[in-house]
Amino acid sequence: xxxxxxxxxxxxxxxxxxxxxxxxxxxxxxxxxxxxxxxxxxxxxxxxxxxxxxxxxxxxxxxxxxxxxxxxxxxxxxxxxxxxxxxxxxxxxxxxxxxxxxxxxxxxxxxxxxxxxxxxxxxxxxxxxxxxxxxxxxxxxxxxxxxxxxxxxxxxxxxxxxxxxxxxxxxxxxxxxxxxxxxxxxxxxxxxxxxxxxxxxxxxxxxxxxxxxxxxxxxxxxxxxxxxxxxxxxxxxxxxxxxxxxxxxxxxxxxxxxxxxxxxxxxxxxxxxxxxxxxxxxxxxxxxxxxxxxxxxxxxxxxxxxxxxxxxxxxxxxxxxxxxxxxxxxxxxxxxxxxxxxxxxxxxxxxxxxxxxxxxxxxxxxxxxxxxxxxxxxxxxxxxxxxxxxxxxxxxxxxxxxxxxxxxxxxxxxxxxxxxxxxxxxxxxxxxxxxxxxxxxxxxxxxxxxxxxxxxxxxxxxxxxxxxxxxxxxxxxxxxxxxxxxxxxxxxxxxxxxxxxxxxxxxxxxxxxxxxxxxxxxxxxxxxxxxxxxxxxxxxxxxxxxxxxxxxxxxxxxxxxxxxxxxxxxxxxxxxxxxxxxxxxxxxxxxxxxxxxxxxxxxxxxxxxxxxxxxxxxxxxxxxxxxxxxxxxxxxxxxxxxxxxxxxxxxxxxxxxxxxxxxxxxxxxxxxxxxxxxxxxxxxxxxxxxxxxxxxxxxxxxxxxxxxxxxxxxxxxxxxxxxxxxxxxxxxxxxxxx
Amino acid sequence: xxxxxxxxxxxxxxxxxxxxxxxxxxxxxxxxxxxxxxxxxxxxxxxxxxxxxxxxxxxxxxxxxxxxxxxxxxxxxxxxxxxxxxxxxxxx
Numbered sequence: 001x002x003x004x005x006x007x008x009x010x011x012x013x014x015x016x017x018x019x020x021x022x023x024x025x026x027x028x029x030x031x032x033x034x035x036x037x038x039x040x041x042x043x044x045x046x047x048x049x050x051x052x053x054x055x056x057x058x059x060x061x062x063x064x065x066x067x068x069x070x071x072x073x074x075x076x077x078x079x080x081x082x083x084x085x086x087x088x089x090x091x092x093x094x095x096x097x098x099x100x101x102x103x104x105x106x107x108x109x110x111x112x113x114x115x116x117x118x119x120x121x122x123x124x125x126x127x128x129x130x131x132x133x134x135x136x137x138x139x140x141x142x143x144x145x146x147x148x149x150x151x152x153x154x155x156x157x158x159x160x161x162x163x164x165x166x167x168x169x170x171x172x173x174x175x176x177x178x179x180x181x182x183x184x185x186x187x188x189x190x191x192x193x194x195x196x197x198x199x200x201x202x203x204x205x206x207x208x209x210x211x212x213x214x215x216x217x218x219x220x221x222x223x224x225x226x227x228x229x230x231x232x233x234x235x236x237x238x239x240x241x242x243x244x245x246x247x248x249x250x251x252x253x254x255x256x257x258x259x260x261x262x263x264x265x266x267x268x269x270x271x272x273x274x275x276x277x278x279x280x281x282x283x284x285x286x287x288x289x290x291x292x293x294x295x296x297x298x299x300x301x302x303x304x305x306x307x308x309x310x311x312x313x314x315x316x317x318x319x320x321x322x323x324x325x326x327x328x329x330x331x332x333x334x335x336x337x338x339x340x341x342x343x344x345x346x347x348x349x350x351x352x353x354x355x356x357x358x359x360x361x362x363x364x365x366x367x368x369x370x371x372x373x374x375x376x377x378x379x380x381x382x383x384x385x386x387x388x389x390x391x392x393x394x395x396x397x398x399x400x401x402x403x404x405x406x407x408x409x410x411x412x413x414x415x416x417x418x419x420x421x422x423x424x425x426x427x428x429x430x431x432x433x434x435x436x437x438x439x440x441x442x443x444x445x446x447x448x449x450x451x452x453x454x455x456x457x458x459x460x461x462x463x464x465x466x467x468x469x470x471x472x473x474x475x476x477x478x479x480x481x482x483x484x485x486x487x488x489x490x491x492x493x494x495x496x497x498x499x500x501x502x503x504x505x506x507x508x509x510x511x512x513x514x515x516x517x518x519x520x521x522x523x524x525x526x527x528x529x530x531x532x533x534x535x536x537x538x539x540x541x542x543x544x545x546x547x548x549x550x551x552x553x554x555x556x557x558x559x560x561x562x563x564x565x566x567x568x569x570x571x572x573x574x575x576x577x578x579x580x581x582x583x584x585x586x587x588x589x590x591x592x593x594x595x596x597x598x599x600x601x602x603x604x605x606x607x608x609x610x611x612x613x614x615x616x617x618x619x620x621x622x623x624x625x626x627x628x629x630x631x632x633x634x635x636x637x638x639x640x641x642x643x644x645x646x647x648x649x650x651x652x653x654x655x656x657x658x659x660x661x662x663x664x665x666x667x668x669x670x671x672x673x674x675x676x677x678x679x680x681x682x683x684x685x686x687x688x689x690x691x692x693x694x695x696x697x698x699x700x701x702x703x704x705x706x707x708x709x710x711x712x713x714x715x716x717x718x719x720x721x722x723x724x725x726x727x728x729x730x731x732x733x734x735x736x737x738x
Numbered sequence: 739x740x741x742x743x744x745x746x747x748x749x750x751x752x753x754x755x756x757x758x759x760x761x762x763x764x765x766x767x768x769x770x771x772x773x774x775x776x777x778x779x780x781x782x783x784x785x786x787x788x789x790x791x792x793x794x795x796x797x798x799x800x801x802x803x804x805x806x807x808x809x810x811x812x813x814x815x816x817x818x819x820x821x822x823x824x825x826x827x828x829x830x
Contacts, residue, residue, distance in 0.1 A: 208809060498821040537821040541772040544808050545827040548768045548796075550759035560830050563797035565759035568770065571827030580763040584805035607763050609805065612793035615755070639753075640786030 009284050009439035010086060012291070012323055012431055017087035017156050021058065021131060023051045034130050038067055054131060061163040068164060075127050077103045080168035082133065082157035091152030092317045096324055098123065099349050100171035106351055113352060122152065132161045151353075170436050173328050173349075179338040179421035182412025189486055190283055190407035190427050191462040191470040194275060197286075198474045199229040200247040201256070201271050202499065209263040215304030216295070218248060218264075231482045237414060238299065238364035238401040245295075245302030246402065253289030268503070279467045280430050280439050287408060287431045291319040299362035299397025314355035318391065321346060321354070322398060323432055326409075330424050330433025336412065339399065339420035340368050343392050344384065352383050357391050366396045366420060396420065403428070447517055450490075454523040458490040472513055476500035492526075497533045507534040545571045550608050552576065582607055590655035596662055598628035606653075613649045616641060617666075628662070633669035643670035681717040699726060750776060750798060753783035757794040757802060769803040770796065771811070771822070787814055 023031070031050040035043040038057055044050045057063055068076070081097045082089065089097075098104045104123050127133040135153035203226055204210075210222050218226075226244035240246055251257050256271045257264055274285065295303045297315060325346045329337055347354050368388050399422055403409040408428035412421035424432060430439050447469055450460035458477050462470050463486040476497060477490035500510065510530065514522050547569040549555050556576065559567035569575060582589075591606035592614065600618060602611065616636050618626045628650075636646055643666055650658055650666075667673065685691050688710040694700045695707055703723045706714040715723055727734060750756075773779050776798040782788045783801075791811040792801045803811055815822050 494819075494821060495816070498816075502824060533821070537823050539774040540778075540815075540820055540822045541825055542769060542803075542808065542812055542815070542822040543772065543825045543828065544769045545767050546770065546829045548765040548770070548802070550765065551762040552764075553762075562770065562772075562800045563756075563795075566757075566796040566800075568829035570829045571767070575764050575766065580761075581766065582763065583766040584768055586805065605761065607761070607765075608757060608759055609765060609768075609793065609802070612757055612802065613804065616793070638786065640788075640790030645790070 007439045009280060009430060009434035011084070011434055012284055012287050012327070013089060013093050013320055014086045015088040015090065015136075015154065015156075017159065018136070019087070019156050019159055020134070020137065021055070021158075022134065023054060023131070026051075026131075030129055037070075037130055038064075058131070058158060058160045061160040064160055065164040068161060071130075072126065074103055074123055075132075076165075077101065077168070078124055078127060079132065079157060079161060079165045082155075083162050083165045083167040087159055087162055088136070088154075088156040090154045090317075090320055092320050093324060094124070094155060095152045095353075096321060096349055097168075097171055100173040101168070106353075124152065124155065127157075132158045134158075170331055171328070174332075177338055177341045179336040179412070179419050181336055182421045184413050185410050186404060186412075187410035187425060188405055188407045188484065189463045190279060190425075191465055191467050192484075192486075192488070193286070193405070193407050194282070194467040194471050195462070195474045195479060195488070196230050196243070197247055197250065198271075198275065198471055199479060200226055200244060201251060201266055201268060202474075203229050204248075204251075204257075204266045205268045209265045211263055212259070215306065217302060217304055218245075229479075238366075238397050238404075240401050240405045241299065241363040242301035243405075246405075249293045249296040249302065250286060250289045252295075253293045254285065272503070275471045276468055279427065280441060282467055283408065283427050283431050284434065284439075286406065287323070290402065290406065291323055292316055297360065297394070298402045299364060299394055300360055311357065314357060317355045318357075318395065319398070321350075322395060326399075326403075326424060326428070326432040327434075327436075330429040331436050334423060334426070334429060336421045336423045339366075339396060339422055340388070340392075343368075343388060343395050346395075347384055347387055347392075351380050354387060355391065356387055357394055360390075360394065362393050362397050364397055364401065364414075365393050366414070368392055408432070448519045449517060451519050452492075452514065452522045452526055454525060456492045456526060456529075458492065460488045460490060462486060462488055469517060472505070473517075475503060475505055476510055476513070492530070494533045494536075497530060498537055501534060501537055507531065510534075543568070547571065547573070547575050549575070552579070580605075580607065582609070588652055591653050593655045594628065594650065594658060594662055596659040598662055598665065600626040600628065602626065610653045614653055617646050617650060628666065630669045633666055637670050643667045646670070679717070681715050681720060683713040683715045683723070685711050685713075687711065748798070750780055750783060750795060753780060754789065754792060754795045754801060757796060765805075768805055769808040769811075771801045771803055773799050773801075775799065785818075787818065 028047045028050075031047055031054070032043070032045065035045075035050040035053060039053060044053050068079075071079070078094070078098065081094065081101075084097075085093070095104075099106065124133055128135075133155050136156055204222075207222060207225075210219055213219060223244050226248070230243045230247060232239065232243060248257070251266065251271070252259075254271065254274060256267045256274070258267055275282065294312065295305070295308045297303050297307075297311065303311065325342065329342070399409055400411045400414070400420060404411050404422075408425055408431055409422050410425055412419075414420065426441055429437050430441065447465070449462065449465045449470070450458050450473065452458050457480075458473065460470070460473060473490060477492045478496045479488060479490050481487070481489040497510070501507070507530070511527065514527075549559055549567040549569060551565045552567065555561075555567040556569065556573065558573055559569045562568050575581065589607075589610060591610045592600050592602040594600045600614065602614070606614075614626075616639070617628050618632050633643070633646065637643075646666055647658070647663055664673070685694060691707070691709070691711050691713075694704070694713065703715045703719055703726070704713050705716055708714065724734070748756075771782070771792065773782065779795065779798060779801065783792065783795075788811070791804055791807040791814070793804050795801045812822060812824060
């Protein structure tokens with residue numbers, strides 16, 4: 001009898017291995033040098049022959065094995081690290097592994113600065129020249145000489161070589177002193193994270209799509225809506241400053257947000273597939289999403305595009321380093337660790353080469369010792385002090401804030417001067433400790449985790465329940481409790497049932513789910529009402545994206561008759577050929593013309609939808625003269641159509657511009673319009689010179705309303721007598737007619 | 739002489755005219771709203787918040803939605819407490 005293998009997750013920091021040999025671009029001297037290594041004692045000496053021989057060799061891993069033993073020990077050790085990470089890893093991770101294994105060492109310097117080193121001297125260069133490893137496409141560090149050889153590009157290994165290499169054991173790095181077990185512990189159930197993720201996703205889905213701001217962020221109105229579905233946790237600092245932002249960034253990292261320049265949408269189906277997996281695998285995917293999240297800084301919140309551009313690489317590198325360090329802790333055991341010791345040891349691996357963030361503000365700033373930079377502290381210690389009070393604060397927010405919120409870490413009390421104790425949760429140990437830690441949580445036989453009240457309230461105990469069991473509850477019920485509580489309350493209502501069914505949850509599946517996971521038997525009135533809601537939904541159907549066949553005598557057999565001369569056809573079924581075909585959304589489709597007085601002349605071949613749209617302006621008349629009238633516009637208004645909607649339809653189907661006076665009439669008939677029509681008092685003077693004199697006169701100024709060049713003035717009728725006196729005073733007489 | 743009985747009229751004619759398909763043509767990617775009975779259609783046709791999105795009726799239980807207004811109609815129906823089943827690309 002064989003013991004079943006313990007399941008293991010892939011390393012959280014493994015990357016997608018995309019190997020591209022690229023022999024065509026290789027320099028001839030490099031090809032010849034590689035050939036000398038691989039094909040002793042008679043290597044090919046011509047470029048093309050070298051290329052052909054290498055291609056043949058790499059397609060047959062067994063032939064490579066004997067020569068791999070001839071590699072220097074350092075290069076074999078590097079390949080073993082690649083094997084450990086399934087063939088691809090970031091430059092930071094590779095360098096960290098090599099430093100932690102003492103395969104390479106930091107240069108000894110008195111001042112702590114890292115001396116420049118050419119990438120040609122990097123320890124992986126020999127492997128690169130033998131076509132055993134290569135920088136990943138698009139990594140600038142592989143192409144530009146100004147990058148130091150201390151900064152490795154992200155790399156991928158030749159899969160043929162890895163076939164006969166044994167994966168490296170975990171790095172022998174013993175990082176930190178342990179901390180005493182704290183008296184109070186703050187932790188989050190991973191199930192709650194999944195509920196939050198789903199709640200945010202659902203809210204985004206209800207918005208269909210949104211236009212990102214200029215800084216590529218979400219509009220504020222939408223963020224405010226999300227704040228209602230993911231309320232802030234009130235457990236005190238270090239809290240996550242912008243929970244909706246974190247969840248949106250995680251969704252983006254999971255690849256379920258589809259972005260273009262113009263809009264962003266969510267692919268809810270894809271997220272459903274992701275959530276419908278086991279807890280351990282989901283947590284691993286989510287941790288990866290966090291490590292490589294685009295616009296998020298732990299302890300600060302969502303970044304805008306500009307900030308992210310210059311900080312993104314450092315953030316990713318630091319998260320990789322943290323994840324690597326946490327991986328070491330995961331293998332050590334489930335004890336408590338002191339945060340500051342951990343960070344100091346982590347810094348010590350790369351020392352001055354560890355990323356440093358400038359000028360950031362955090363929701364929580366722990367006090368690390370020593371807090372003040374002393375003038376007499378020099379060398380690496382000075383850099384460590386600067387780092388721990390800058391980037392170290394970010395690390396503290398990431399571990400004790402974000403990762404605690406994500407259910408991967410738990411923390412002790414946060415006191416003024418520490419110690420700040422933390423440890424990985426059982427799930428966190430699996431995620432960060434993979435593949436060395438078995439990737440399976442202790443199984444919980446109990447899958448009945450909620451009680452349904454007769455008033456449709458659901459009280460759920462979500463701790464230790466697999467996420468794929470908890471998550472469907474959020475599909476069919478609306479959460480009414482806040483975050484941070486292992487006991488969550490929900491309510492099932494008509495709307496939540498509707499959304500569940502729209503998302504593909506059938507009535508039978510809902511009934512089955514409730515029966516399988518409820519601790520009590522749902523009361524008959526609950527079941528009856530759910531069935532009623534479900535049935536009501538079935539009775540009202542909005543069919544979208546179908547084909548409408550009009551006036552076709554012999555429609556396809558699969559077409560469904562829906563009225564006299566009308567048939568509907570599935571979107572996937574080919575429509576009959578040889579008939580006028582109109583596809584929506586349609587561009588402007590002129591098929592008529594209106595005169596200023598509203599008479600419409602429709603083309604004889606105007607289609608059904610164009611006519612139906614225009615008939616909304618002209619009422620139900622379909623014989624004789626078609627005319628837009630006050631009554632027809634008032635009728636359309638009663639049917640809910642505004643003047644602008646009517647005009648849009650008219651413009652859509654009107655040949656050329658709609659007569660402006662007709663537009664004015666339609667607006668007036670819909671919302672009313674008013675002008676002034678009265679008697680005006682006019683003053684006409686003999687010539688333009690006199691008109692100029694009057695215009696410049698202070699005495700005339702109070703009487704003149706408007707000058708109509710050259711000789712006419714509109715004057716104020718209320719002061720006619722005064723004007724008459726003024727005209728007399730300067731020697732004018734007047735007549736009433738021009 | 740006996741008075742001729744007035745022809746019964748369909749109350750829907752006033753609210754949501756019956757469309758007539760005279761010329762053979764095909765409209766792709768359109769939306770229709772299906773209700774269980776005519777009284778429900780009268781209810782919708784008499785409500786300007788819903789009626790504005792309907793072009794006319796294909797029968798007493800099927801209305802043609804103004805192309806491009808499907809999302810707005812679905813949102814309005816939900817706001818008004820209706821729970822329409824949304825069937826994408828499916829005619830039956």
